Every structure is written in structure tokens, then in C-alpha cells.
Amino acid sequence: MKSAIGLKYPVLKAIHDSLYTCFASHLESVMQKQIQALIFKLFEIKQLPALAHSSEIQLSDKYALVEQFVIPKGKFKNEKFDKRDFVTTSSFKRLLKQLAGVVAVSDYAVILQGPTSAGKTSTV
Numbered sequence: 807m808k809s810a811i812g813l814k815y816p817v818l819k820a821i822h823d824s825l826y827t828c829f830a831s832h833l834e835s836v837m838q839k840q841i842q843a844l845i846f847k848l849f850e851i852k853q854l855p856a857l858a859h860s861s862e863i864q865l866s867d868k869y870a871l872v873e874q875f876v877i878p879k880g881k882f883k884n885e886k887f888d889k890r891d892f893v894t895t896s897s898f899k900r901l902l903k904q905l906a907g908v909v910a911v912s913d914y915a916v917i918l919q920g921p922t923s924a925g926k927t928s929t930v
Contacts, residue, residue, distance in 0.1 A: 875910035
């Protein structure tokens, strides 16, 4: 599929994710929605494609699929945990998606700041 401006949707998703991460991820949700609407309008995006769950199988041991973002795995082994030990609220999912978006498009360290018990450690 292509957009009205002729770009393929995987390219548009990469453009959207990069611009959204750089210009909107640190803003309040109202401003995030306005920035996202602007990105959609500028690039004539009707809907972002979702990565197929089958793509998880194609990911090597070096990558993971997190909230529709392909991110590199670290050099340390995963800790075993049960997903039922976590409460996945909408704010937690939003934070996880923002964090995955930043990690997917940059090699820089990420600083999470917020009040005590905001969910920073659990998200990581």
C-alpha cells in the first residue's frame, strides 16, 4: 500500500515514529494528539500499519517486538517473570509504547523521570 504522496506504509510508519518520538513523546496527551494529527496530515497518512504478530517469529535473538516497535535486545539475559504479576493500565501501556518508540529510533540512553511509584522500574 502507498499513501497519496507515494510513500510505502512501512516508510511512513518509520517517519511517523521518528517525528512523533522527537517532537511529541515528551508532551501532554492533548498536544501529542495534535502533533500526531499534523504528522498524519503532512504525510497523508490514513492509518498506520500494524506489524503482524507473525513477524515475531522472524525476529532473531537480537530483536524483540514491543508495542509495535522492533527494538534491539540488550546483552543481558531476560529475567523470568509472569505477565500476570503486572497491572497493565492505560497509562502503563502508553509509557511502554513511548519508551519502545524512543529505543526503536535511537542508540541514546533514556532517562525516565517521575514521582515515586510512577511505574518507571516496572516499565523497564
